[in-house]
Amino acid sequence: MTTTTPDFDIRRLDATEYESAVPLLFSSGPEAFTWLYGNGDKLRAMSFLANSFTRDDTALSHNNIWGVISEGSVIATFILASKASAEALAGPGITQVFRYYGFSAALACSWRGIRLERSLPAPKPDCLHLSGIAVDAQFRGRGLLREIVNFADQKAYEMACSNLSLDVAKSNALAMAMYLHLGFVHQYSRPAPHKSVPGFHYLTRMVLDRDEE
Incomplete structure (x- = not known):
C-alpha cells in the first residue's frame, strides 16, 4: 500500500486544541507523566496536563508546544527548548504544580520532579532540545x-545552536532506531528515576550547515 505525507502546517498550538493535543503529548512519555504528575494515576496526570495546556503561563502551556496540523486537526506534537527557555519556565512550572495540587501533594510531586531531573535534566548549552514528540497512530x-x-x-540554526538533542526511553527501541536513522548519535544512557519509569538514552545531532546565499 502506498502512503503519502499529508498536507500540513507546523505552528504553536492554541488552548482550544487541548482535546487532540493533550492525549498526544501524554503518549510521548506516559510512564514518566503518570508517575510525576499522577503518582501512578494516569487520569490524574492527564487532567494536570490538560489544565496546564489551557493556561498561558506554564511550562506545558499550549503556547510552548508545537503541533503538526492537517485539515484542522493536531496530528503530532513536540516541544523545543533551549537552556535559557527551560530555565525561564522552571518557576512557572513549579507554581502550576502548587496551584493545581495544593501544598502537601505539590511537595511530593516536586520531589518526584527532582528525581526525574537525574534522567531528564535541562537542555545543555548550545543545544536545542526536542521533547514531547508524538505522532497520531494513523499518520505514522x-x-x-x-x-x-x-x-x-531550522529553528536551531536560526538560534545559532550547534546541536539538536533529545531523550528516548530505553523501552522504546523503535523510536531509538528511527532517530539513529535520522542522524542522531547515542551519547550515553541515564538510570530510571523510579521502577515504573524507564531510563533514557540521550542523543544528539549536529545542526546542518546552510550555504550562504
Missing part, C-alpha cells in the same frame, strides 16, 4: 518525524 510512517526534526534543525 508518512515522514512526519523527519519533518519535525527538519523543522527543529
Whole structure:
C-alpha cells in the first residue's frame, strides 16, 4: 500500500486544541507523566496536563508546544527548548504544580520532579532540545518525524545552536532506531528515576550547515 505525507502546517498550538493535543503529548512519555504528575494515576496526570495546556503561563502551556496540523486537526506534537527557555519556565512550572495540587501533594510531586531531573535534566548549552514528540497512530510512517526534526534543525540554526538533542526511553527501541536513522548519535544512557519509569538514552545531532546565499 502506498502512503503519502499529508498536507500540513507546523505552528504553536492554541488552548482550544487541548482535546487532540493533550492525549498526544501524554503518549510521548506516559510512564514518566503518570508517575510525576499522577503518582501512578494516569487520569490524574492527564487532567494536570490538560489544565496546564489551557493556561498561558506554564511550562506545558499550549503556547510552548508545537503541533503538526492537517485539515484542522493536531496530528503530532513536540516541544523545543533551549537552556535559557527551560530555565525561564522552571518557576512557572513549579507554581502550576502548587496551584493545581495544593501544598502537601505539590511537595511530593516536586520531589518526584527532582528525581526525574537525574534522567531528564535541562537542555545543555548550545543545544536545542526536542521533547514531547508524538505522532497520531494513523499518520505514522508518512515522514512526519523527519519533518519535525527538519523543522527543529531550522529553528536551531536560526538560534545559532550547534546541536539538536533529545531523550528516548530505553523501552522504546523503535523510536531509538528511527532517530539513529535520522542522524542522531547515542551519547550515553541515564538510570530510571523510579521502577515504573524507564531510563533514557540521550542523543544528539549536529545542526546542518546552510550555504550562504
